[in-house]
Amino acid sequence: MEFNNLFFRNVYSAEAKKLITYSLLQKRAFVVSKKIKIASLIKKSLFYDIVKLGWGNEYLPFVTIEYSNSSSDDRLDFVEDKIINHQSLFVFHFNYDFDEPSVTISINHILADDYTMQELDNIITEYVTYGNDLKLKNRLLSGQEQYKKYVEFQSRYRERYSKIENSRTIFLEPIKLKKNMKWDRNCEWSNFVLNINTLDYESSLEKLFEILKFHNCIEGNMMSMSQNWRGEKYSNALGMMTGLLPYSFFAKQKLNIGTSLELLASCDIKYNKILSICYETDLYFSDSVHHVGCFEIQSNRFRFPVGVSFDNFKMLLKLEGCFSFPNEVKKILKEL
Numbered sequence: 650m651e652f653n654n655l656f657f658r659n660v661y662s663a664e665a666k667k668l669i670t671y672s673l674l675q676k677r678a679f680v681v682s683k684k685i686k687i688a689s690l691i692k693k694s695l696f697y698d699i700v701k702l703g704w705g706n707e708y709l710p711f712v713t714i715e716y717s718n719s720s721s722d723d724r725l726d727f728v729e730d731k732i733i734n735h736q737s738l739f740v741f742h743f744n745y746d747f748d749e750p751s752v753t754i755s756i757n758h759i760l761a762d763d764y765t766m767q768e769l770d771n772i773i774t775e776y777v778t779y780g781n782d783l784k785l786k787n788r789l790l791s792g793q794e795q796y797k798k799y800v801e802f803q804s805r806y807r808e809r810y811s812k813i814e815n816s817r818t819i820f821l822e823p824i825k826l827k828k829n830m831k832w833d834r835n836c837e838w839s840n841f842v843l844n845i846n847t848l849d850y851e852s853s854l855e856k857l858f859e860i861l862k863f864h865n866c867i868e869g870n871m872m873s874m875s876q877n878w879r880g881e882k883y884s885n886a887l888g889m890m891t892g893l894l895p896y897s898f899f900a901k902q903k904l905n906i907g908t909s910l911e912l913l914a915s916c917d918i919k920y921n922k923i924l925s926i927c928y929e930t931d932l933y934f935s936d937s938v939h940h941v942g943c944f945e946i947q948s949n950r951f952r953f954p955v956g957v958s959f960d961n962f963k964m965l966l967k968l969e970g971c972f973s974f975p976n977e978v979k980k981i982l983k984e985l
Contacts, residue, residue: 652711652735652738652880653795655707655708655711655738656669656759657917660797660800660838661759661888661889662796662799662800662888662890662909662911663801663803663810663885663892663909663911663912663915664762664878664890664891664892664911664912665760665888665889666911666915668759669759670759671880671928672745672759676946677733677958678694678733678734678735678757678758679758679759680729680733680755680756680757680758680893681756681758681761681762681763681765681766682728682729682756682794683754683763683767683769683770684751684752684753685751685754685769685770685773685774686730686749686750686751686753686913687750687751687752687773687777687924688750688777688778689771689777690743690745690750690752691743691777692802694712695707695773695776696712696739696741698785698786698789699711699769699773699789701845702786702789702793702868703769703789703790703793703878704727704760704793704887705793705803705886707942708738708739708755708760711737711738711739712733712737712738712741712919713736713737713739713740713741714737714741714742714743714745715728715741715742715744715898716745717742717743717745718745718746723737724818726740726877728740728742728753732756732757737842738756738760739754739755739756739760740753740754740755740756740758741755742755745798746829751966752773753828753932754766754769757816758889760888760889761888761950762877762888762889762890762891762944763891764768764877764879764890764891765792765835765886765887767846768885768886769887772788773783773814773910775788775977779894781906783973788885790884791885791886792885792887792888794881794888795882795884795885795886796883796886796887796888796890798834798836798881798883799878799886799888799890800958802836803908803909805913806908806916807847807912807916807968808901810916810917810918812916812917814983816819819970821870821871822868822869822870822871822872822896823869823870823871823926823929823930823931824867824869824871824872824932825867825868825870825873825930825931826861826867826929826931826932826955827865827866827978828835828864828865828866829864829866829974829978829980829981830861830864830866830955830970830972830974830977830978830981831869831972831973831974832954832970832971833971833973834954834971835971836971836972836973836975837971837975838969838970838971839970839971839972839975839978840967840968840969841967841969841971841978841979842966842983843963843967843985844980845965845966845985846964846965846966847931850923850959850966853959853966854934854984856985857957857966857968857985860981860982860984860985861981864981866981869930869966870897870932871895871896871897871926871927871930871931872895872933872934872957873893873894873895873896873927873928873930873932873933873934874893874894874895874896874898874933874934874935875891875892875893875933875934875935876892876893876909876910877890877893878890878891878892879892880909880937889968890909892909892910892911893911893924893927894906894908894910894927895926895927896911896934904923910924910927911924931954931955932954932955932956932957933953933954933955933957934956934957934958934959935956935957935958935959952972954970954971955967955968955969955970955972955978956968956970966981
């Protein structure tokens with residue numbers, strides 16, 4: 650099957666379909682990645698089995714397996730290049746560092762999200778530790794089956810959807826960063842991590858926005874937040890099931906919906922307009938550090954312009970992106 654034809658089949662979630670459209674408009678592929686530390690070498694065949702059992706035979710021609718023993722080759726942007734350039738859908742990059750051998754997995758974002766990568770981390774780590782082939786097979790097949798059931802649920806939802814005419818949700822303009830907070834994908838990636846003394850991410854964001862407004866570095870009102878729609882029923886699914894939600898911080902307004910905005914947008918033009926604003930904003934938020942950013946190794950290729958993440962376990966606030974003036978950003982953040 651042709652590379653491009655894979656994504657025109659009706660087997661993907663609403664979240665994945667929206668990303669297919671967005672990728673075509675942007676003329677670039679988006680990637681999720683995970684670096685996994687391994688105690689010993691892994692057979693190449695394992696990763697073909699992962700793709701075959703977790704996604705299907707049709708994806709096997711688009712798997713790349715690479716090897717290196719140099720830390721200079723372990724940059725995430727180096728690993729992701731083949732996906733960014735539409736040459737592969739799955740890249741498994743082994744680094745045979747004597748002290749810390751690892752494998753970095755990069756997958757086209759249409760086929761996976763960060764929760765998928767964490768599930769793969771768990772599956773691979775368990776297999777390397779115990780070597781149970783049957784359990785590996787069952788977990789991968791279960792992950793694929795759960796994703797298929799999620800897609801089927803969305804299909805049934807569309808069939809019975811009825812518009813809610815009395816919805817009063819109103820969102821303002823998407824946030825745009827300017828002046829010293831200006832960003833440019835051609836600039837080098839920068840990462841700032843701040844220790845905070847609260848588990849309340851909203852209060853931390855409020856302080857950040859107040860500082861940005863004081864310095865006249867921000868316009869608009871609406872940022873995007875990531876939302877995992879798996880729930881317990883599809884908790885181990887392998888696929889793209891994370892969507893965007895608008896959050897109007899200054900108006901203290903969130904969109905309260907019971908299913909993904911991407912699914913609602915495929916049913917109702919009103920929700921499609923809201924989703925479009927989510928893609929226009931410069932600022933994206935996640936409440937878990939591993940969902941946004943470098944995945945332990947630096948990269949300058951992102952799915953968002955500027956990302957804010959909050960780690961409520963380590964009590965860290967992280968701001969990252971390709972800033973035009975990183976030193977000025979650092980000065981502003983010191984005020985926090």
